[in-house]
Each structure stands twice: as structure tokens, then as C-alpha cells.
Amino acid sequence: MRKHLEIFPVTGLPEVAAGADLAALIADGTDLRDGDVVAVTSKIVSKAEGRLTYGTRQEAIDAELVRVVAQRGETRIVQTRHGLVMAAAGTDTSNTAPGTVLLLPVDPDESARVLRTALNERYDVNVGIVVTDTLGRPWRNGQTDLAIGAAGVRVIEDLRGTTDSHGNVLAVTEPALADEIASAGELVKGKADGVPVAVLRGLQDAVLPVGEHGPGARALVRDAEFDMFSLGTREAARAAVLSRKEPSGPREVDPAVWAGLLRDVDDVRLELGDNAVTVFGVEPVTVGVIAEKLAVLLHAEGYGVTVRPGPGAEATVTFGSRSR
């Protein structure tokens, strides 16, 4: 158990320019001790690293994204090269000159490692580093600060397999420690105040020995393949007709997938094979409609799928290669 946590803002930092020595600025601005965790806003890391680009924000977002996760109007939630899913790819136009856009650090974990190493080698202090940014969340209003980079700090506390005070095994509990550190730091930082650094004292147990940087904040990024929300609601429906995979190889399918679909349709019959379902009917347009509905439902379950019109009122939906 942690006994007592203190969080200090690091005040009085000058405006950070490209090439700035962040380690010196932070070490001069506070009295760092072994075991402290330093939460640094990514914005000043980016500025120090000269991550300013010329052009419009939309151009910058286009260059930073690897895929669009969801879009409504002008708002684009995208996945960045870092794997982060966030609005506007983390680009920033506040506190920047007109016509310029600030990008996220190229590798925020590496930025954290460089800063940690500099603080250790030049100021003889062993601290953990968390590079933070502000992210919105599905289902919740407002934003919280999360960890986009980390070094020398445990990012996830794996409590799986440990027991609670009653001896029950804690099955799925993995607190995202680095994210909670980022949120806690934000309570004393503050966007409008120009305090981009906070120091958390009392988390010694979460700070790694000198030389060990740990897995970084990358470990907090869930692979889209394992995510139940890899696309927005609208984008998932669009993908179901526009971005289907080709089937490959026979795979079993549970007819429960389309149970209920045929409730209101007369004169349509399905025949299920190893890796295909054939739709027979009287009215061929309806056969096409039902075949396409089956294809969407199979896609939703992760199957590759194609629809092929047969002779007359018949269509074959071929499926295979469950992918998620």
C-alpha cells in the first residue's frame, strides 16, 4: 500500500523552443528525488524536439494517421502511427504560430527514455517519466490526461492471479498505472495556466531501477484486432458492405448468426454447407437482399465473405477464415 502521495506543479518554466534542454529545465525548476515520477505534457516534448510543421491542421492529421476510426462532420477520430486512437491525431494549434501545427513526438516512449537518462546521468536522480496528452473517451463527456510515453515506470499493475483481502483471486484487474499517473498530474498542471510538468512523490514502488526503462506506454495500446470498438458505429456498418475480406478455406458457422433474419420473409430457404450458405427463393430480388444480409452478418462475426448470384432465384454466400 502506498502511504501518501504528493503532487507538485513545476512552475516558472520558460517557453520551450526547438532544441531546448528539457532535463535542465525540469531539474532547475524543482527538487527532484529518487523515486519521483515526472509527468510531462507532450506539447513541450514536441516543441523541444522541433515537431512543428507548416500547413493546415487537416493536412497534418492526414500525414499523422494510419487509419480513420470514426468521423462525424469535421471531427475525425484516427489511429496514429503510435497506435493511439485520438481526435485530430494529437495535432495541436493552440500556442503555435498561425500556419503551423504541432505534432506529437515521433516516439514518445523514446522521448521519455532520453529525458530519464539525461536526468539520471546529469543530475544523479532516478525518476520515472510519463509523457502525457489529453484524450477524449467514448461514452463519457470531457477529456482526461493519459500516458502516451513512459520510461522507468510500471505502466500496468498486473494484479491478475493475486488475491484480495478475502483470498479471492483478482481475475481481470490490471490498473493502467501510467494513465492514472497522467490524470493525477493533470490535477496540478492545467492547460490554461502554462504549467506543463508535475512531479508525483510517493510512487517509489512503481519506479524501475536505473537502466531499466520498462515497456513504455506502448504497452497500454490495445491492438485493434482485439478491440470490440475498432471502428465507429457508422464506420462499422459501412465496412460491412464496403470492406469485406475474401473467404479462404472452410470454417464452421453457427446458424444462430442469422436466426431471426427470416422471420418476416416468405418463400426463402437456406441450405448450409461447409463454407457456404445457399439462398433459394421464388422472388430473385428478395433472394439477393437476403444473401447480402447474410453476408453482412457473417462479416460481423469475423468471416471473410462473398456473394455470388446463382441461376434464377438463387445466390450463394461463401464464407471462411474467421479473422477476429
Added chain:
Amino acid sequence: MRKHLEIFPVTGLPEVAAGADLAALIADGTDLRDGDVVAVTSKIVSKAEGRLTYGTRQEAIDAELVRVVAQRGETRIVQTRHGLVMAAAGTDTSNTAPGTVLLLPVDPDESARVLRTALNERYDVNVGIVVTDTLGRPWRNGQTDLAIGAAGVRVIEDLRGTTDSHGNVLAVTEPALADEIASAGELVKGKADGVPVAVLRGLQDAVLPVGEHGPGARALVRDAEFDMFSLGTREAARAAVLSRKEPSGPREVDPAVWAGLLRDVDDVRLELGDNAVTVFGVEPVTVGVIAEKLAVLLHAEGYGVTVRPGPGAEATVTFGSRSR
């Protein structure tokens, strides 16, 4: 700017039973001061309120949910009566007797108000209360503690319209303060240690005057209608064929919705009307397939939609009433 934040665990609390006096337990276990924020794990609130039910966890989840947001295997992400989107509807079987399941408080904001009022009236202290629970997140590994109930504390800092240190207007910045408080408190609480309460000192500016409870954590819940992730990827695709709304009234539609769809299809022609698009073709099964694809794409854009086979190789897709 906040100068300095301290977070203490409240230790030595006894096991909480139904009917327990939480205000007394917390006030006895710590030296509360005006302006403190008390972060209380929902689990002990539920226990004090006797929110234990008999049966299986699945039965409890079924009773607590208002809709299933996403499901993979046994894992169900659901929306609860409170509006919260979370795994297993917040039900808990750790630290409970076999055959029993602990549910979330009926109204965590009300629980927070009752606790705040009791601490004020009986111990003469004005503190903010945040009731916390542990929630998973899309796109990120691990869980963080968030606010599911709150009283006497600002839950969102609305910085929209304020300026940064350079005079730029902060357009979309609304820090979810109560969520960041919950995450910060978790850093000294801890699931395995049996420390269910933390006190945060230094957030006086976020604590409301006596008698004002504020909007509660309910203000942090985003309405599904305004959420780009109101369903899981799989569920969104399923809903696109199984849960479409009926169209009502003419509405304009941008043919860009289906641009690209007809690239690989020969002999199909579309005719766009006020609130319908008619598909003409040579091969009627293909006409049905295309009509259904159009319907899914229109559904994705928020239109109510129906597909009606026409005479011969023709189908009409009627749309209207854009809903989101």
C-alpha cells in the same frame, strides 16, 4: 493553478456491512478538512446500502443492463441504468459470499450526496465526494478508476472559451475533473490492499459551497445518440441489417454515400428520388444485393430505410428521418 496536492489512503476501515455508517467510518479513520475531496470505492457504498443479490453473475448482469453495447464470448459490455457503459454492468463477485453478487449503488450521485451531507452535518466539514469504480476502455489495455457518483465537486472543468497563456481560445477543452480525481485516488487505494477510501487535499477550488452538490457524475455520461461508438464494431454491423429504423418523410441524401459501391458491378443503374433510390438491372439477384448494400450504407448515415422488390429486375430503397 493548484499549488500542491496530497493524497492519503484512509486505512484501518473495518469490513463494511449492510447498514454501516460510512460517514462515521470515514470521519473516524481520517482527519478531514474543509476543501478535501473524498474518493470512495463504490464497493463499500454498495455494501453499506445492502446491494447484494442472490443468484448467478449472469442473472445479475441481465437485471442491471438497459442494452448490450458489445459482446465477445462471455464478455459483455453493457449500458447500465445509470447510463454507464462497462463490462459486467459493474457487478462484483470478489469479496462476496458464494452465490451472491454485489451490484452498483442504485443512484451513486445520491449516495455521494447523502455521504457529503452526513459529513457536513455531523462532523462540520465541507468535503467533495467522488464515488469510484474501475472501468475498462476501448483502445487501451488495463483499467482506470473513474467517477460514477459525485457530490459537492465540479465534475467537468469547462475551459471552452477561456484562453491559454498565449491568448488562444481553448476550443474543446473540458477536463473530466471527477474522473481524474478518481484515477488519482486509486494510486493510493488499491484493490488487493483493502483500502477503499482516499482523501485528496489541495483541490479546494473544485469543492462547492455547503448545500450545493453540483450535477453529479451523471454529467460525465455521454448520451449514446451523440456517441460515435454507441455499439461495438460487430454489433454495429449486425444492427445495420437487423435493427434498421423505418423511414419517415423525405430527406435529402448525398450520393457520395454510395460512391464506389458500383465500381465492380455491371448492368446496374440507380435513380435517385426525394426519399428513395431505385435500382434497375439485368440480373435481379444482383439488384437485390445492391439494394441491400445501399440500405446498409443509408442506415450507417442515420437514415431510416426499407427495401422493396419491384417488378422484374428492380428494387426501391426508401429512406428518410435522419436520426443521428
